[in-house]
Amino acid sequence: MNEEFSKSSRQVVMPGELLEGEKLKAGAGTYVSDGNIYSAIMGFKTVKSNYVNVVPLSGRYIPNVGDNVIGIVEDVGPSNWLIEINSPYPAPLHVNEVPWRVEFGDTSRYMRIGDALLVKILMVDETMKVQVTMKEQGLRKLQGGEIVEIAPHKVPRVIGKSGSMIQLIKGYTNCRVFVGQNGRIWLDGETENIGYAYHAIKMIDEAAHSSGLTDRVKAYLESVAQPVQESE
Amino acid sequence: MSGMTTDIELVNKDGIRIDGRTAEDMRPLKIEAGVLNNADGSAYLEWGKNKVLCAVYGPRECHPRHMQNPTKAIVQCKYNMLSFSVSDRKRPGPDRRSIEISKIISEALEYVIFTENYPRASIDVYIEVLQANAGTRCAGLTAASVALADAGIPMRDLVPAVAIGKADGHIVLDLNKEEDNFGNADLPIAMIPRTGEILLMQMDGHMTMDEFNTALEYGKKACEKVYEIQKDALKRKYSIQSEDAEEPEAAVYEEPSEEGDE
Amino acid sequence: MSEGIAEIKREYINKLLQMGRRVDGREANEYREIQIETNCIESAQGSARVKLGKTEVLAGIKMDVGTPFPDTPDRGVLTTNTELIPMASPDFEAGPPDAGAIELARVVDRGIRESEMIDLQKLCIAEGEEVWINFLDIYVLDYDGNLFDACFLAAAAALSTTIVPAAEREKGENYPLPIKHLPIQTTAVKIENSILFDPTLDEEKVADARLTVTTDENGDIRAMQKGLSGAFTLEEVKQVIDSSLCISKELRKLIG
Numbered sequence: 001m002n003e004e005f006s007k008s009s010r011q012v013v014m015p016g017e018l019l020e021g022e023k024l025k026a027g028a029g030t031y032v033s034d035g036n037i038y039s040a041i042m043g044f045k046t047v048k049s050n051y052v053n054v055v056p057l058s059g060r061y062i063p064n065v066g067d068n069v070i071g072i073v074e075d076v077g078p079s080n081w082l083i084e085i086n087s088p089y090p091a092p093l094h095v096n097e098v099p100w101r102v103e104f105g106d107t108s109r110y111m112r113i114g115d116a117l118l119v120k121i122l123m124v125d126e127t128m129k130v131q132v133t134m135k136e137q138g139l140r141k142l143q144g145g146e147i148v149e150i151a152p153h154k155v156p157r158v159i160g161k162s163g164s165m166i167q168l169i170k171g172y173t174n175c176r177v178f179v180g181q182n183g184r185i186w187l188d189g190e191t192e193n194i195g196y197a198y199h200a201i202k203m204i205d206e207a208a209h210s211s212g213l214t215d216r217v218k219a220y221l222e223s224v225a226q227p228v229q230e231s232e
Numbered sequence: 233m234s235g236m237t238t239d240i241e242l243v244n245k246d247g248i249r250i251d252g253r254t255a256e257d258m259r260p261l262k263i264e265a266g267v268l269n270n271a272d273g274s275a276y277l278e279w280g281k282n283k284v285l286c287a288v289y290g291p292r293e294c295h296p297r298h299m300q301n302p303t304k305a306i307v308q309c310k311y312n313m314l315s316f317s318v319s320d321r322k323r324p325g326p327d328r329r330s331i332e333i334s335k336i337i338s339e340a341l342e343y344v345i346f347t348e349n350y351p352r353a354s355i356d357v358y359i360e361v362l363q364a365n366a367g368t369r370c371a372g373l374t375a376a377s378v379a380l381a382d383a384g385i386p387m388r389d390l391v392p393a394v395a396i397g398k399a400d401g402h403i404v405l406d407l408n409k410e411e412d413n414f415g416n417a418d419l420p421i422a423m424i425p426r427t428g429e430i431l432l433m434q435m436d437g438h439m440t441m442d443e444f445n446t447a448l449e450y451g452k453k454a455c456e457k458v459y460e461i462q463k464d465a466l467k468r469k470y471s472i473q474s475e476d477a478e479e480p481e482a483a484v485y486e487e488p489s490e491e492g493d494e
Numbered sequence: 495m496s497e498g499i500a501e502i503k504r505e506y507i508n509k510l511l512q513m514g515r516r517v518d519g520r521e522a523n524e525y526r527e528i529q530i531e532t533n534c535i536e537s538a539q540g541s542a543r544v545k546l547g548k549t550e551v552l553a554g555i556k557m558d559v560g561t562p563f564p565d566t567p568d569r570g571v572l573t574t575n576t577e578l579i580p581m582a583s584p585d586f587e588a589g590p591p592d593a594g595a596i597e598l599a600r601v602v603d604r605g606i607r608e609s610e611m612i613d614l615q616k617l618c619i620a621e622g623e624e625v626w627i628n629f630l631d632i633y634v635l636d637y638d639g640n641l642f643d644a645c646f647l648a649a650a651a652a653l654s655t656t657i658v659p660a661a662e663r664e665k666g667e668n669y670p671l672p673i674k675h676l677p678i679q680t681t682a683v684k685i686e687n688s689i690l691f692d693p694t695l696d697e698e699k700v701a702d703a704r705l706t707v708t709t710d711e712n713g714d715i716r717a718m719q720k721g722l723s724g725a726f727t728l729e730e731v732k733q734v735i736d737s738s739l740c741i742s743k744e745l746r747k748l749i750g
Contacts, residue, residue, distance in 0.1 A: 012466075012467055012470050014381060014390065014463050014466055014467070015344075015381050015386070015387045015388065015389055015390060016387075016388060016389030016390060016424070016426060029386070031346070031386075031388065033388075038388070038389075040346060040386040040387065040388070041381070041384055041385070041386050041387075042381045042382070042384065042466055042470065043384075056384045057384065057470050058272075058273065058382060058383060058384035059272075059383065059384025059385070060272060060290070060291060060292070060383075060384070062291075062350075072500045088290065088291040088292045088293055088350060088352075088353040088354075089293065089352070089353070090293065112501075114499070114500055114501040114504070115500075115501055116500045116501065116502045126351070127302050127303075127351045127352060128350065128351050128352060128353070142502060143502075144502070144505070145502060145506070146502060146503065146506040146517075147500055147502050147503060153384070186502075191509055191510065191513065194506070195510075195515075195517075195519070198517075199519075268550070268581070268635065268636050269548045269550075269636050269638065270548075270582065270583050270584065270636055270637060270638070271581065271636075281536060283534075283535070285581070285635065287581040289580075289584055292584070310580070310588060312579070314535075314552070314554065314631065314633055315554065315556065315575075315629065315631040316535060316537060316538035316541065316554030316555065316556045316629075316631055317535070317537055317554075318537055319537060320556075320558075321556035321558065321629050321631075324575060324577055324631065325590060326588075356580070358579065358580055358581040360579065360581055360633070360635075362534075362535060362552065363535050363536060363537050364537065365537075
């Protein structure tokens, strides 16, 4: 390992580990027992506005209202599509939640099994029944390109600080990129360039917790592609 | 216990066991987290001559649907011995012994997992014994909670387990195969060190109350040791630094939606 | 998605293949990285753990003394079984081997048997009465395509390192399992008009047809299996066999 142990590196905690901090409140990824706060998951300990949280280092995608995700049509009913969103819970997309007027029983004329969609989580109830919508600007059926799947908790890493990583990838490959919160990433552009973007994202997925990643991704992209000039 | 008898002296007059250990010595234990690609979490464990691989899938959609619980996830463990893991080939597939072990391990794990976070889902734990040499249920359970943590599943704590037994009238920790075959008692336990809660306990053979108390003392200390090795396995995999890592609440990135549909 | 594959991925694989390329950048005849570890299980008489890219399998051999089949009274017995355990893939379910697992086991078995890899006559203890039985069990631990070749490599590597436990059965001294030939199996799939070897899981999911070829060290064909609902032309079959012979020379070095 060539990483330096720097001050800003976060502490990895385990399930059951006592999280010190008497004045803190129990945040995400924690639980309280006998008045003490313990970690409920393996992750990085962080403290923010009086809450102690544990940020997961692994785990499946659990739907949250408002998340944009990439789903795959798994089944088609007369008045809805069942969308697989890479989570434990499949999500129905009702005909009222698509931007077209769909007659009863006419669903498969619009979208079929295997189609990839960009949808938003509309509702999650207490039993984790999920509903998604496609009725918003930008949400749509995806055509062409390629989908890469990464570990969902690494999504912020692919995006980077205020989008820096994704801008880097787009800058060199001129691909259109959409990052779903569920760990699915859609890439579209020249076939060659999709391959480069695909590889860059796989690099991030395989090494999301090591430093100097941005430089390595940049070095890779420089070796295969030229940065695209901003034309605005 | 098997009730078999032997001329082998399991513990000699100096209190040394046939593999050179003292009564309170544990066999070497090594754990590695995150060893499989498809599984959501996994662990590989070597404990003496035991080799165990564990995979966790979940939380995932629960099949068959009638097994779903609307208020919490169900925990389904399957413990299995590979056909060539034992001296006489074992026929593949579950037998009564593995079904029982699967059940008690599922129950032990269910206690620590925050199942209420995932209504209707299933958390599936697969324990495959690649090579067996006494103590495989404890090895399997020990590997399982590491694999669960690796899968990012919220849980109260890790669950270390160990067997204590009696050989030639001595209470000994972590039975090997000979002691298991020819000893006088076997007591596998799983205990959370911080709380002292016992999540798995079986016993067969013959122990006095005093011997049982000694066995529990040994077991408690050993579980603390196993627990440290479990944590170390996970830390080794994940303690890579991330100085330029993003904040957890990193902004959701969206492609500017200039290309609307239709 | 459980069984299926997103339409976009199917299209992307096809688009690349038309350009003569694969998603992971390999050549059509190129195998993924192969790692073989033998003698990893002490309780088995022979064992091998094989990683083929992200596919991983574990083969183990148990030997037992038993009676020969009436029609082969002077030969040992080989029994091959594969287990697609649910650890290996979210799509594998617990239970007895399904048709896919049985085909897999039979294809591996056929390659070993028909190439006469094991000299079964040397596994006869007393003609018509006692012979050595080889139980070859292969467990899939991680599944990312091409189980046929991963399982065959593991089987061949495990058999090559097997020791017949004669001493503990009071049948004389232990001796290495008598190996006569070193067969190698390769598997190719056809996707539209492209043929490529060592398919990944995604490539398998879009494949129209599959052809497995087992050849020996003399370059002779010992077993074949065509699978899936597509078809090959005669030319394509010959092309697959030619490529298989080239590839097998490299793969044989990993086991020999």
